[in-house]
Amino acid sequence: MATIAHEIPQVAPEEVNYLNVEHGWKSWLLTTDHKRIAMLYLFSITAMFFVGGLMAVLFRINLLQPEGIFSPETYNRLFSMHGIVMVFLFLVPSIPATLANFLIPIMVGAKDLAFPRVNLLSWYLYIAGAAFTLYAIVRGGVDTGWTFYAPYSSTYSNSYVLAAAMGIFIAGFSSILTGLNFIVTVHKMRAPGMTWGRLPLFVWSNYATGLIQVLGTPVLAITMLLLAFERIAHVGIFDPNIGGDPILFQHLFWFYSHPAVYIMILPGMGVISEIVSCFSKKRIFGYNFVAFSSMAIAVLSFVVWGHHMFVTGESVYTGLAFSFLSFMVAVPSAIKVFNWTATMYKGSISFDTPMLYVFGFIGLFTIGGLTGLHLATLATDVATHGTYFVVAHFHYVMVGGMVMAFLGGLHFWWPKMTGRLYPEGWSKFSALIIFIGFNLTFFPQFILGYLGMPRRYQSYPPEFQALNVLSSAGASILGIGYLIPMIYFVWSWKYGPKAGNNPWGAAGLEWQIQSPPTTFNFDETPIVKEEAYNYGKLEEILG
Amino acid sequence: MADAVMPVAHEAISPEEEIYLKHHFATPGQQMDADTLGMWTFLITEVLFFGGMFASYAVYRNLYYGAFASTSKYMNVTLGATNTAVLICSSLTMAMAVRSAQLSKRAQLIRYLFLTMIFGTIFLVIKAFEYHDKYVEHLIPGLGFQYEQFPQYEHNAQILFFLYFAMTGMHAIHMIVGLGLLSWLAIEAYRRKYNENYFTPVEMVGLYWHFVDIVWIFLFPLLYLIGDR
Numbered sequence A: 001m002a003t004i005a006h007e008i009p010q011v012a013p014e015e016v017n018y019l020n021v022e023h024g025w026k027s028w029l030l031t032t033d034h035k036r037i038a039m040l041y042l043f044s045i046t047a048m049f050f051v052g053g054l055m056a057v058l059f060r061i062n063l064l065q066p067e068g069i070f071s072p073e074t075y076n077r078l079f080s081m082h083g084i085v086m087v088f089l090f091l092v093p094s095i096p097a098t099l100a101n102f103l104i105p106i107m108v109g110a111k112d113l114a115f116p117r118v119n120l121l122s123w124y125l126y127i128a129g130a131a132f133t134l135y136a137i138v139r140g141g142v143d144t145g146w147t148f149y150a151p152y153s154s155t156y157s158n159s160y161v162l163a164a165a166m167g168i169f170i171a172g173f174s175s176i177l178t179g180l181n182f183i184v185t186v187h188k189m190r191a192p193g194m195t196w197g198r199l200p201l202f203v204w205s206n207y208a209t210g211l212i213q214v215l216g217t218p219v220l221a222i223t224m225l226l227l228a229f230e231r232i233a234h235v236g237i238f239d240p241n242i243g244g245d246p247i248l249f250q251h252l253f254w255f256y257s258h259p260a261v262y263i264m265i266l267p268g269m270g271v272i273s274e275i276v277s278c279f280s281k282k283r284i285f286g287y288n289f290v291a292f293s294s295m296a297i298a299v300l301s302f303v304v305w306g307h308h309m310f311v312t313g314e315s316v317y318t319g320l321a322f323s324f325l326s327f328m329v330a331v332p333s334a335i336k337v338f339n340w341t342a343t344m345y346k347g348s349i350s351f352d353t354p355m356l357y358v359f360g361f362i363g364l365f366t367i368g369g370l371t372g373l374h375l376a377t378l379a380t381d382v383a384t385h386g387t388y389f390v391v392a393h394f395h396y397v398m399v400g401g402m403v404m405a406f407l408g409g410l411h412f413w414w415p416k417m418t419g420r421l422y423p424e425g426w427s428k429f430s431a432l433i434i435f436i437g438f439n440l441t442f443f444p445q446f447i448l449g450y451l452g453m454p455r456r457y458q459s460y461p462p463e464f465q466a467l468n469v470l471s472s473a474g475a476s477i478l479g480i481g482y483l484i485p486m487i488y489f490v491w492s493w494k495y496g497p498k499a500g501n502n503p504w505g506a507a508g509l510e511w512q513i514q515s516p517p518t519t520f521n522f523d524e525t526p527i528v529k530e531e532a533y534n535y536g537k538l539e540e541i542l543g
Numbered sequence B: 001m002a003d004a005v006m007p008v009a010h011e012a013i014s015p016e017e018e019i020y021l022k023h024h025f026a027t028p029g030q031q032m033d034a035d036t037l038g039m040w041t042f043l044i045t046e047v048l049f050f051g052g053m054f055a056s057y058a059v060y061r062n063l064y065y066g067a068f069a070s071t072s073k074y075m076n077v078t079l080g081a082t083n084t085a086v087l088i089c090s091s092l093t094m095a096m097a098v099r100s101a102q103l104s105k106r107a108q109l110i111r112y113l114f115l116t117m118i119f120g121t122i123f124l125v126i127k128a129f130e131y132h133d134k135y136v137e138h139l140i141p142g143l144g145f146q147y148e149q150f151p152q153y154e155h156n157a158q159i160l161f162f163l164y165f166a167m168t169g170m171h172a173i174h175m176i177v178g179l180g181l182l183s184w185l186a187i188e189a190y191r192r193k194y195n196e197n198y199f200t201p202v203e204m205v206g207l208y209w210h211f212v213d214i215v216w217i218f219l220f221p222l223l224y225l226i227g228d229r
């Protein structure tokens, strides 16, 4: 960071980097290099994204007609598998296991994560979990919804619950190990001078994510285990026949799955902080507030799970408390949005592709967040609970937020990860297509939910058809929007123009090393003498 | 970046320490710190893993106190208390093993590791006898559960017995993993791997072993001593 003006001399044309240092499948499958493991994850989660996407394509086709096309059984399995694959096998690992895995050691000035072999183990666990889930899909899928509510899942469902539950159980441990590795790395592996106050906000947000992964996921794991046991042995603690309480399952499930929502958004917020600062050429506004808000989100996320159960036999006073706390957790998120906006104020903004995704993120996440407040309000939740309003709300956060941030981050750091540039025109075009397709898909669902269309039904009254057709049309545009980057990234990997070490003129340790980095990232341990995002200084030096 | 990068000032590393230092750490101290924090973080995840079952226990014990209390008549407190004592002894020998490793006393280290394994095995054998008794008395939910003495509690008592097997079973699995780790330590100790320069694995397994013991310290009163007798 102190050495922004000096570039490492390029040893053209054949410099050694983490990609070409070794060849052959063994060098990948047995690697302990965090950057290679990040790449393994990137391929795996992209594959899962398209599996989950395929399910969405199919059920959006079904919803073109009020009476549906598939049988209700098939439809139930399609949306369930879509949710399970997208949540547990794509969104949860998306940014932490790929971008953060690649970047955190570099950003803190270390050679690797604290436990490189544990990092590789986490990828194998992910693959094992994905294999179980794919087995469930191939055999005919699961029809419980991604929430696995008992006793339907434990007793009555006639689908492959066991395989999917085991898939989630195993993939959960991969998530735990990733979080554990990040926590220890941030605590113990920082380079000299890299104080907590100088950490990039991307590191802060992934540190907070790590805390949630470590504290929440084990509860999901034991819940899935108890559920699986109940399904196998026909006896257990959720079974109402012996006095078991199905609501207990929901409590345990949401104790993980609400914080998991923040596993699925905090890393994206970290990406936005990095990009917004770089393309405004300005220090982030209110660094301490943005860093602290990540921690506040991590803490508060654990005390709001009851807002999923307002209409499930929870007492009024419990509902009041959870409603109030859910409003509280919106505050740190809002702080972030204000600070990103203030960062852009009077900045010299450039409209490169990553920045376009930031604009998309801020707009869509704000809509998703504010509609979350509608759902946190007891009275309005009673009206909109279980409708498409909820579906639209969490897709605005998860897809409009996290997927936008993931794509923005991928475009931002792609030159660092591969050493190549992608086609500027195509990338801007696809960002636009994704934004349009997304809104066309999900905005009508707000209206549908408001009008009372329940989620998870294969058929619907004819008056809802126009909005549903609009949504399906949007989904096809969105799908094309996602395919375009797939194609040009593959092209860029091989034929893209060389990017150089710092194509964006960005601050941050990762931009001062070679692209792609060498296996150990730094030739010598760097010594950090400045705060993050010192773009004022950067301007001075570069003139 | 060349001008700003200076050799990192840190404590001198002796050649004996150097062989144990993994490439991505700067100093043995950093390596030890990272391993320790990693282990503690892992133990926190374990607390939450068991926590799901403890929470369920709390809920149902509140709902069905009478049924839960009635199960104490069927629990073998003598065997449970014996096992508690066995595990406390094993914690002592484990602590002695760590101390021996720190002092480079190899023979002592191996001896204490074996003692710990023996205590662990005694625990599991006693536990197996208890499970067998429950089977004979038809107290395993799902396997012809019978509860003739308190027919009014027949349904709800099954929840306690399910939790009993889930919690002690999960605990036993952790014990078995611990025995595997101890055997590995014993082999490595035999190969002269541990001395005052490097004993982190012994210490880490020690933390794990103590954690598993502490879980039992909670399980024993919660499962065996609910009702007054």
Ligand SMILES: [Cu+2]
Binding pocket: A257, A258, A261, A304, A305, A307, A308
């Ligand atoms: Cu929630």
